[in-house]
Amino acid sequence: MTAATHRTAEEIGRTEQGPRPLPPLGEQRAAADLSHVDTVLGNGLRVLAVRKANVPLIEFRLWIPFAGEDRMHPARAEVLAETLFTGTVRRDRVGIDTELALIGGDISSGVDPERLIISGNALSSGLPTLLDVVADSLTGASYADAEVAREKERLIERISIARTQPRTIAREALQKHRYGNHPATFETPEATDVAEVTAEEVRALHTASVLPRGSALVIVGDVDPQQVVADIEKALSGWVSDASAVRLPALPELTGGPVLLVPRPGAVQSQIRLSAQALPRTDPGYAALQLANLAFGGYFSSRLVENLREDKGYTYSAHSGFEFTDQTATVNIDADTASPATAAALLETRYELGRLALVPPTKDEVESVRQYAIGSLVTSTSSQAGLARQLTALVSNGLGLEWLAEHPTRLAQVTGEDVEKAALGYFGPKRFTGVIVGDADLLAEKLTAVGDVTVGDPAV
Known part of the structure; x- marks a missing residue:
């Protein structure tokens, strides 16, 4: 009996005509x-x-x-x-x-x-x-x-x-x-x-x-x-007060700046954390920025993951995503790397930020992240718990079910030019600041050579 031949994932994902296309999303109930x-x-x-x-x-x-x-x-x-x-x-x-x-x-x-x-x-x-x-x-x-x-x-x-x-x-x-x-x-x-x-x-x-x-x-x-x-x-008729619940004071706007190296003596890994000002969900440009972020580092097939994980092997996981605080938003990048790869990982991350701004996502990239964004939204709200979590995040911004229902349409209407504009406006390397936590004895010289890195006091 001849032994069965198993195809690799790459072989399964390709045909003689090229990569096997993803099936289109089915019609979703609003x-x-x-x-x-x-x-x-x-x-x-x-x-x-x-x-x-x-x-x-x-x-x-x-x-x-x-x-x-x-x-x-x-x-x-x-x-x-x-x-x-x-x-x-x-x-x-x-x-x-x-x-x-x-x-x-x-x-x-x-x-x-x-x-x-x-x-x-x-x-x-x-x-x-x-x-x-x-x-x-x-x-x-x-x-x-x-x-x-x-x-x-x-x-x-x-x-x-x-x-x-x-x-x-x-x-x-x-x-x-x-x-x-x-x-x-x-x-x-x-x-x-x-x-x-x-x-x-x-x-x-x-x-x-x-x-x-x-x-x-x-x-x-x-x-x-x-x-x-x-x-x-x-x-809840007995739960009453003339006072209002206390909201967080407005956060200062991030303007970019040097990355701070926070010494952690003896660490064999480093934590890279970068951050820049973004758009809240209430902004008309948020949908385009969401797709730009996905293309950069927001899901497993993103440019950042392809570079740092698949190509260079600097990290097991790299990711970028939004953090919403009251009426403001930031986009955060995080990656954990071995100490010897830290400076190179920072350099490649900045390279990918610049490349996203100057070499915008292709038509195929935009369509891929669009399908991912719409599909993941539908999946995340398919259960009662998932829908409750999403709505709780929205009510803090004064939004509700209507925003959630309309967001797939907003994503579908985003053009490649919209994504290009969002990438150029919000993903330039100079817009980001952040920290790197790691062994300063091993990292300081290389990181300062990369540039825009200052060394802080030892972490407590």
């Missing part, structure tokens, strides 16, 4: 076909309820602006997020967990310098119980001394571990390099600050900052949008 209600309740809370009844479940996302400029705010906010659902006057931690388990539900909260996010899910029949637990916690979370002490210990341990991780070190260095002492930079509190937080301070922060006015709630699932809005208004 998100606007989903019935929904988008309204503001009497307490100032925006509610976006969407019927997506493919499974008998619901997804719940409550977005609360949660900025603060006090030095201790990040620590108090983290402790609050960890203890919000550990008990109320009516329920203790076990009671909350038991009621959620009976409806197949789960709930959690997380915080960053911009917002407090409460995420939950449950069987659609259990929505009244989920709303009651959430309302009870929003209006009567007790933050018992014992619960606060327990969660502080866990949080301190996690922070101590996180601060040893290269990616955390790189992120903090990038934030401080970009924005100095702006409140947005305090993403991970100091463990010593967490240790000082008291239950009384957490309760005071809840009263002052967990507010409905200016916040937004997204609920997606097997619901009647009209009825669920009425149910939410009734359940």
Whole structure:
């Protein structure tokens, strides 16, 4: 018997006439076909309820602006997020967990310098119980001394571990390099600050900052949008305040500049993090910029990945993508490389930035990233959880389901000239600044020879 011959992926992807063409995207149902209600309740809370009844479940996302400029705010906010659902006057931690388990539900909260996010899910029949637990916690979370002490210990341990991780070190260095002492930079509190937080301070922060006015709630699932809005208004009738949730102060605009080498003695790998000002989703030019970014480094077949990973072997993964903060946006580039390849990787990254601006994506490149952008958007919103995540990101900018429904059309209408203009305007190497975290003894001489790199103080 003759042994079977296996074709390689490259052989499968090609024919005698050339590369095998990708099949076109099929016709997609518009998100606007989903019935929904988008309204503001009497307490100032925006509610976006969407019927997506493919499974008998619901997804719940409550977005609360949660900025603060006090030095201790990040620590108090983290402790609050960890203890919000550990008990109320009516329920203790076990009671909350038991009621959620009976409806197949789960709930959690997380915080960053911009917002407090409460995420939950449950069987659609259990929505009244989920709303009651959430309302009870929003209006009567007790933050018992014992619960606060327990969660502080866990949080301190996690922070101590996180601060040893290269990616955390790189992120903090990038934030401080970009924005100095702006409140947005305090993403991970100091463990010593967490240790000082008291239950009384957490309760005071809840009263002052967990507010409905200016916040937004997204609920997606097997619901009647009209009825669920009425149910939410009734359940949250006790959550009221004349004050508004605190939004993050405007970020300073990035203007480019030298890359900062942050010494990390003994590191065998380096973290390259570059950043430039971009366009928010509300800008008419965003769709073209999105396609330009994909062509540069936004997906696996991008120019940056082809150069740094496939051709040079400098990194396992290189990527560029958008970061949205309040009403602003940046485009960020990240790559982790072995120390000997770091200077060359920075040089090639700058080369690809310049090449994108001067040698714009071809017609085939534009069509490839267009299909990817539309297809990935459809895929990411195909589940209830995915749609809820997308809508939660949009409501922070005052957008909603209509923007999501119309975005595939905007992407389809982008021309090659639009992408070329976006690439030239936003991807020039001089527009970027950033940091490289690595062993300065090995990197400083080569990086300074590459140019536009300064050496900073040793990382703590």
